Amino acid sequence: MSDKIIIFDTTLRDGEQIPGASLTRFEKLEIAKQLEKLNVDVIEAGFPISSPGDLESVKEIAKAVKRPVIAGLCRAVKKDIDACRDALKPAKRGRIHTFIGTSDIHVKFITNTTREEVLRRSIEAVKLARNYCDDVEYSAMDAARTDFDYLCKIVEETIKAGATTINIPDSVGYSEPVEHGKLIHDLMNAVPNINKAIISVHCHNDLGMATANSLSAAMNGARQIECTINGLGERAGNAALEEIVMALKVRKDVYKLETNIKSEEIYKTSKLVSRYTGIPVQPNKAIVGHNAFAHASGIHQDAILKKESTFGIMTPSSIGITGHELVLTSRSGRHALSHRLSALGFKAEGEELNAIYTKFLVIADKKKEVFDEDLQALMETEGKKGFDAAYSLIDLYVATGIKITPTATVEIKINGKSFKAAGIGDGPVDATYKAINSLVKEDVTLLDYQLRSITGGKEALGEVSVRIKKGAIEVNGRGLSTDVIEASARAYLDALSKLARAKLSKV
Ligand SMILES: [Zn+2]
Structure with a gap:
């Protein structure tokens, strides 16, 4: 089995479902471009049937972002799957991700039907999706609370129908790590054709277990983890991408697994998502919180100065924190500004550079010293918004x-x-x-x-x-x-x- 974990980012779908986090199409595209720089394997760009705006936005991302697979979500219903196909048309590599609730409580109260009917709809949905696209993911929603034998049957039949990835979500955040790991382990042993698909997990954080459950699943054979930047998502959120990636990296001795993520892009991505969604990151948040690398106690500070690894298990630079480096003053010219901006990953030329330079001078006059963080904030708040402000x-x-x-x-x-x-x-x-x-x-x-x-x-x-x-x-x-x-x-x-x-x- 491969030791590569596929990182499936759903910030733009599950993360965007939070009330008030709604993003403009321009902001979604900017986030998708940054996720490409972060080198995620799959971007779930939206839920095309949910609104014409969402469909257009998935289409726009599929057109502009070419390296990762672009996934669209759809219920196991023909009109949803059709909308997904339309949205993914411009994609170089598209994925139709279809789902239905498989736990008895979902079968009875959401779909109002029987297990047999849910199985039939699942097979039909996967077959239809495969007619449109070679890359099809099937999610057994609320898998963690689904009857095990029935789940085995569903997984086996949807793989037979053509699903290339099978997602075993803990949609309600009810599982605990040993249990979710065992569920994946047991499925790997019980489903005869399971090696024909990638097994994925999608864990919610209602009991604070999302990262632990995802990693436990990976230790038991799951090879795709669905996660979001800053752990955004419905209710208490999803597994945080930065936690999954850094845990796999820092504790490679335990997990013996790898990702394609460029971890130096994590901090920037976290900031961008926080700014655009308007949802701040809690200061003590693992990896990306403001205090994550701050050592306030005197004993710790002293030890860190002697040797960084005494209390620091990873360096700030490993996630792309450059520190309070003084870079520019009001005497810096346009060229110096554009040079520094490009080092930070921003492109500004011609008219746009002139406009940014004027704003930069105002800040430099008042502040005297302009740091990387000031420039980042300037670009993200005052830079191009994709439309003219009214x-x-x-x-x-x-x-x-x-x-x-x-x-x-x-x-x-x-x-x-x-x-x-x-x-x-x-x-x-x-x-x-x-x-x-x-x-x-x-x-x-x-x-x-x-x-x-x-x-x-x-x-x-x-x-x-x-x-x-x-x-x-x-x-x-x-x-x-x-x-x-x-x-x-x-x-x-x-x-x-x-x-x-x-x-x-x-x-
Ligand atoms: Zn979810």
Whole structure:
């Protein structure tokens, strides 16, 4: 058996199902391109039947991202499978991933039918998918709670029907590691044709076991692991890609398994996904959390200085953390900026480079020292968004204090024309948002507002993320500045621009 684990990333499908994490098509494409750099084997790009926007987005990714296999999800129903086929048409290597619930509780309450009928539909779905595509994955949803003999029958018959990958998910996060490993082990022994397909796992984290269950399955013969960046996903999330990959790498002595992942791209991917989804990474999150490599205790710091391996089991650079390296100042030219940007994986030329350079100078004037992290944040918040913003900030004046009513005057550009208004509020941000509201006239609800600093020091860049809602549409916005009120205004205008865009067409 091969010692290679296929990494199947489902950030854009399972991860995107979280309420409020909805991504624009541009953001999905940018994430897919970064997943390609990370060198994942399979990208599950979406669920094409769920909306015309999702179908288009899968198509766009299939067109632009050529190295990994691009998978689309579909229920074991003809119209779903057809939509998947349409979405995957431009793919160099496409995969139809079809699923149905196989546990008694799913058979009875979701499909409202019998085990025999679920078996029949599974075989039919796989056969239809194989007519369209050579690469077909079948998922027995809620496999961990499915009757074992029935699961064996399903696996055997769907492999006979042509499935090339069989997924044994713990869809509800109920399994524990020894049990999920044993399930894979027993299936490997009981199903006669099992070596004709790759066995996959897809574990949820409801009891915090997703990574452990996935690795236990791998030790027992599973060769594909489905996972997401930052462990995003329904409810408590999925197994985190970064945890799976680094566990296999750091403890190769135990697992004796490998992946194709370029681990140096992990940190950047994590940041990108967090920014685009608007979902921050918890500080103590394994591998990618802010504190993951911080040694606060004096004893640890002293030991680490003497020898890194005393407490550090992996280096920050192994996941691509470059540290607070001073790279540029306001005296740096366009060439130096473009050189540093390309080292960080960003491309900016001509007009775009000029625009970024102007923004860079503003930051450099205020901050004096510009770090890699500042540049990354600048590119990810102020770089190309894939569309022209409907609203942008021209000027902002705020007066605030303890005994006076906070007042803000804003000047913004709306579709090319400049408008001015003033507002008062409970605080300077509230006053600014009220002034913007009086010009934009969208009755939106502010669901979330978060402020964090990018690098340390008193001149640190502040990044504000907001999430707003109007009717059924929820969008995120981000803004960056050394001034937190300005960053707040920019984030709000970014979100309002996305909303305008979403109302025109499905983003
Ligand atoms: Zn899932």
